[in-house]
Amino acid sequence: MSKKKPWYIENPDSYNTLRREVENIFPELSFVERVGEVCIEGDLHILDNSGKVLYRFSIRVKLSEQSPRGLPTVWETGGRIPWERERHMNPHDGSACIYLPEEFWYENPNGISISEFIRGPLTGFLINQILIDKSENHKWLKGEWDHGENGIIEFYAEHLGTSEPNNILRCLTMLRKKDTKEIKGHWLCPCGSGHKLRDCHRLNINELHKRIPSEVTEASHTKLKRAVQELRNSH
Ligand SMILES: [Zn+2]
Ligand SMILES: [Zn+2]
Structure with a gap:
C-alpha cells in the first residue's frame, strides 16, 4: 500500500499561499522544510491590549499532512513549559496537547486555517500556561478535558x-x-x-x-x- 503524499507536496500552490499568509501575519515565524515534514518555527508574541509584547514563546508547529486545515502538532522549544500531563503536555515527546483531536474535529468539521489556529487555540493554550505559573495551586484553569x-x-x-x-x-x-x-x-x-x-x-x-x-x-x-x-x- 502506498502512503498518500502530504497535501503540501501534492498541492504546492496552496502551500505557497498559506506560507505567504502566515509569514505576513507572524513575521517572527518562518517555514522550515525538512524531509517528510514542514514546520513553522520561531517566536510567538503574546500582546496586551495596546499591542505591547507581554510574553514570548519559542514554538515549532508541524503542519498536518492530511490537510491545510488539519490539526497541527506543536512543541514549545524554549523549555518554559514542563512536560506534565497536568499542563496538557505529552510527557513522552514534549508535544503540546492543544486539543483532544476528537474535540478539534467535532467543533471544526472543516478544520481551521493555520493562522487561525496560531492566533486562537495555540495562543489561548500559551496564555493558560502563564496563568498556571501565576496561580497558587498551579492548576489548569479553564474547565476542559482531562489529558x-x-x-x-x-x-x-x-x-x-x-x-x-x-x-x-x-x-x-x-x-x-x-x-x-x-x-x-x-x-x-x-x-x-x-x-x-x-x-x-x-x-x-x-x-x-x-x-x-x-x-x-x-x-x-x-x-x-x-x-x-x-x-x-x-x-
Ligand atoms: Zn444507546
Ligand atoms: Zn491533554
Whole structure:
C-alpha cells in the first residue's frame, strides 16, 4: 500500500499561499522544510491590549499532512513549559496537547486555517500556561478535558451517556469504520442500554462518524485499548 503524499507536496500552490499568509501575519515565524515534514518555527508574541509584547514563546508547529486545515502538532522549544500531563503536555515527546483531536474535529468539521489556529487555540493554550505559573495551586484553569485516555473517555461519555471504558471501546470500533453504512442498525448500542443502535444512539454515532476522521478514532481506539489492558494487568 502506498502512503498518500502530504497535501503540501501534492498541492504546492496552496502551500505557497498559506506560507505567504502566515509569514505576513507572524513575521517572527518562518517555514522550515525538512524531509517528510514542514514546520513553522520561531517566536510567538503574546500582546496586551495596546499591542505591547507581554510574553514570548519559542514554538515549532508541524503542519498536518492530511490537510491545510488539519490539526497541527506543536512543541514549545524554549523549555518554559514542563512536560506534565497536568499542563496538557505529552510527557513522552514534549508535544503540546492543544486539543483532544476528537474535540478539534467535532467543533471544526472543516478544520481551521493555520493562522487561525496560531492566533486562537495555540495562543489561548500559551496564555493558560502563564496563568498556571501565576496561580497558587498551579492548576489548569479553564474547565476542559482531562489529558490522554481519560480525556477520550470524557469526550465520548458526553455523547453516549456512559463512561464505561469497554462501552467507549465498542463505540470506537464502530466509528473507525470507513463508511457509515458499515455501522449496522441492528447492532447493540455501545451505550450499554441493551437496545439496538437504530432505537438508541444512532444519530449521535452518525454525527460523530461524519465529523471525526477515522485516523483519529483509530488512534483513540489503540490508546484506550492499551490503557484498559494495562489496568486489567495491574489487578
Ligand atoms: Zn491533554
Ligand atoms: Zn444507546
